[in-house]
Amino acid sequence: MLIITCLACGSIYAQPNTDSLAYQNQRQKINAMLAARSAKFDQYDASLSKHTGIFGMQTKKDIRRSNDILMDIVKTDNDILKQTKVLLTFKNNQLDSRVFQQQTIQTKVHETESNVLAYMNTINKLRDQNDKLQAGIKNAEKGQSTMEFWLIAVIFLFIITSILFVLSKKRAIKM
Incomplete structure (x- = not known):
């Protein structure tokens, strides 16, 4: 943005200024009028x-000639x-x-600076939100792995309990 602003400023100053040409003319x-006046004054002095x-x-x-x-x-x-x-006037x-x-140019520079600051603030807010979301994802993954562990443990205990129950029933039937 700063480079674009500098290029725009440079192009403004690089344009030929028609007012300065009119001013020079x-x-x-x-x-030329002053030179003509000087010549006329010399004529007056001679007359x-x-x-x-x-x-x-x-x-x-x-x-009369002198007065003219x-x-x-x-x-x-x-x-x-x-x-x-x-x-x-020129x-x-x-x-x-x-x-x-x-x-x-100053207005454009201030606008560009304020836009850059606004973009930077937005980027910082988005980074903070991203960090919070990443932390939330890690916490959710930890919670999910913990839940999976307890679910597997409960299922394992249920299977062992079921096997023991079935074995105890078979022993009770055999006796």
């Missing part, structure tokens, strides 16, 4: 240093936060799944 997606106006001043067009890049960075940040929430689900598997 989600991490890669977030890392801040551009001054295409007269006397080296920034124009409205330069400021900044808004794109904010959108990317929001998307990163959403995807991070999804990633945390992680929590993995933890919940592992806890559930461990609880299931």
